Amino acid sequence: MNQDLFVYNTLTRKKEKFIPLNPPHVGIYVCGPTVYSDAHLGNSRTYISFDLIFRYLTHLGYKVRYVRNITDAGHLEGDAGDEGEDKISKKAKLAQLEPMEIVQKYTVGFHDVMKAFNILPPSIEPTATGHIIEQIELVKVILAKGYAYEVDGSVYFDVEKYNQTKDYGVLSGRNLEDMMNNTRTLGGQDEKRGKLDFALWIKAKPEHLMKWPSPWGVGFPGWHLECSAMSNKYLGEHFDIHGGGIDLVPTHHTNEIAQNMAACGKNPATYWIHTNMLTVNGQKMSKSLGNSFLPYELFSGDNAILNKGYSPMTVRFFMLQANYRSTLDFGNEAMEASEKGFKRLMNALTLLDGLKASATTGIEIQPLTDRCYAAMNDDFNSPVLIAELFEASRIINSVHDGKMKIDALNLELLKNTMTSFVFDILGLKNEQAANDDLPKVLDFIVNLRNEAKVSHDYAASDKIRNGLQEIGFKLKDNKDGTTWSKI
Structure with missing residues (x-):
C-alpha cells in the first residue's frame, strides 16, 4: 500500500505529495465565518470538508494545530471586502443592538450548526477584534517595507508596486492587466493609487x-489583514495548509499572500486547499434566485424547494459523497438517495457487533482496508472511500445471512476498518443508536415474541x-435465537 498522502494544491494546480514543514506537527488555517447572519450551507460544506482533513491527518498520527477564525469586524459589503458598510455594524443598526450582540448571537448559532454536523472544534478560534494590536503591527511592517501608503487615516496596499518584483496573481493564475481590466471602479477609489489596491486599515467615519485608535487615526482593520495577522501569530510566517471556499481565491486569499510576501517574503502556506460551490438543481445557490436555504431548514424541511427534512448526518453523508473540489448539487432525489445509502451503512454497522x-x-x-487508505491518500477522496465502505457493508450482510464465513482475525480488522473510517474519519454518527435505550427495548420486545412462540401464541408472535416490520425493524430467526436489524 502506498502510504504517501497527496493533496491538490491550488497554488501549483496539481496534486503534490504532502510533506509537513515540521513533522509530526501540521499547521492548518481555514478562513472562518463573518458572524452577521446565520451560517449557510456553503459555509457548512467548507467546514465539513476541512473537518474530514483534520480528522484524517490526526488519524495518521500528525499533531495538528487547526486554526479557524471568527470575523467579527472589518468585513465590508463590497466584493473585495473593503468597500461599503461593515456587515456587522449594518446589522446592529438595523436591529438597534450593540455590534457585539450581533456577533454573539450568530457565533453561538454557527457553533450550534457545527455541533449538529459533528464538526470537531478547531484547536484555536481567534477573533479579529481580539487581535487589533497584531494587525496594527503588521500594517507598520508593510508600510516600512514600502508596499503600502497612507491617505488621510487609511492605509492601502500598493498592488502594482508589489507586482513589479512579485506575482500578485500567483494563486488565481491571472495576470495583473487582466485583473485591472475586469475590476470596476468602487467608492473611495479616488484615495487609491491603483484600481486593485486594497485597504489594510480604514479610517472610521x-x-x-466598531473602531480603534491607531498610528494613522481612529479606524478599523481591513478584512484581508485579519487572517494574515492571526495565521502569522498562531502558525508562523509559513505553515502547511491554508484553506477556505473557492470564492476566496480571487481576492481574499490573493491579498493574504501579497500581505505576507510583503511583510516577510514568504507565501503563508505550502498547500492551498479550496472547496467548491453548492448548486441547487443545477443553479448556483443564492438568495436572489430564491433557492437558498439554511441548515436548520434542511433539517426540518421547512422550505418550499424541499420535499421533506433530512437529518444532520444524512446531510453530512451527502456532502461527503462528492469530492470537496467538485461542485455539489442539491436536489430532493439526490438527498433521498443519500438518506437510503446512509441508513444502509448504519444498518451494516448495527449488525457488525x-x-x-x-x-x-x-x-x-486487508485489501479492502488498503483501498480505503488509498482513497483518502488521493486528495481525501471521500466518495471512493464511501464506495469501499459499501463493499464492507455487503460483506457484513453476507456474513450475517450465513452466505459468507469470516475468521476472527479478519472480523477484527473489518470492525476496526469500519469504525475508524465511518466514525473517526468521515465523522458520521449512528443517529438511530443515539438512544442508548433502543437496543434494550427491542431486545425486550424480541423476548416477549419468543415467549409467545414458546406458548404457541403464534398470532401474538x-x-x-x-x-x-412496519416501524422499520426486521427480525431474523436462526438456530442461535432471534436477531433484529434496522431496515
Whole structure:
C-alpha cells in the first residue's frame, strides 16, 4: 500500500505529495465565518470538508494545530471586502443592538450548526477584534517595507508596486492587466493609487460603530489583514495548509499572500486547499434566485424547494459523497438517495457487533482496508472511500445471512476498518443508536415474541414481527435465537 498522502494544491494546480514543514506537527488555517447572519450551507460544506482533513491527518498520527477564525469586524459589503458598510455594524443598526450582540448571537448559532454536523472544534478560534494590536503591527511592517501608503487615516496596499518584483496573481493564475481590466471602479477609489489596491486599515467615519485608535487615526482593520495577522501569530510566517471556499481565491486569499510576501517574503502556506460551490438543481445557490436555504431548514424541511427534512448526518453523508473540489448539487432525489445509502451503512454497522467468527474465512479484509487508505491518500477522496465502505457493508450482510464465513482475525480488522473510517474519519454518527435505550427495548420486545412462540401464541408472535416490520425493524430467526436489524 502506498502510504504517501497527496493533496491538490491550488497554488501549483496539481496534486503534490504532502510533506509537513515540521513533522509530526501540521499547521492548518481555514478562513472562518463573518458572524452577521446565520451560517449557510456553503459555509457548512467548507467546514465539513476541512473537518474530514483534520480528522484524517490526526488519524495518521500528525499533531495538528487547526486554526479557524471568527470575523467579527472589518468585513465590508463590497466584493473585495473593503468597500461599503461593515456587515456587522449594518446589522446592529438595523436591529438597534450593540455590534457585539450581533456577533454573539450568530457565533453561538454557527457553533450550534457545527455541533449538529459533528464538526470537531478547531484547536484555536481567534477573533479579529481580539487581535487589533497584531494587525496594527503588521500594517507598520508593510508600510516600512514600502508596499503600502497612507491617505488621510487609511492605509492601502500598493498592488502594482508589489507586482513589479512579485506575482500578485500567483494563486488565481491571472495576470495583473487582466485583473485591472475586469475590476470596476468602487467608492473611495479616488484615495487609491491603483484600481486593485486594497485597504489594510480604514479610517472610521464618525457614525461607524466598531473602531480603534491607531498610528494613522481612529479606524478599523481591513478584512484581508485579519487572517494574515492571526495565521502569522498562531502558525508562523509559513505553515502547511491554508484553506477556505473557492470564492476566496480571487481576492481574499490573493491579498493574504501579497500581505505576507510583503511583510516577510514568504507565501503563508505550502498547500492551498479550496472547496467548491453548492448548486441547487443545477443553479448556483443564492438568495436572489430564491433557492437558498439554511441548515436548520434542511433539517426540518421547512422550505418550499424541499420535499421533506433530512437529518444532520444524512446531510453530512451527502456532502461527503462528492469530492470537496467538485461542485455539489442539491436536489430532493439526490438527498433521498443519500438518506437510503446512509441508513444502509448504519444498518451494516448495527449488525457488525453481532457477527460471529468462523474457523475458516471466505474473505480477506486487508485489501479492502488498503483501498480505503488509498482513497483518502488521493486528495481525501471521500466518495471512493464511501464506495469501499459499501463493499464492507455487503460483506457484513453476507456474513450475517450465513452466505459468507469470516475468521476472527479478519472480523477484527473489518470492525476496526469500519469504525475508524465511518466514525473517526468521515465523522458520521449512528443517529438511530443515539438512544442508548433502543437496543434494550427491542431486545425486550424480541423476548416477549419468543415467549409467545414458546406458548404457541403464534398470532401474538406474528403481530409483534409485523409491527416491528412496519416501524422499520426486521427480525431474523436462526438456530442461535432471534436477531433484529434496522431496515
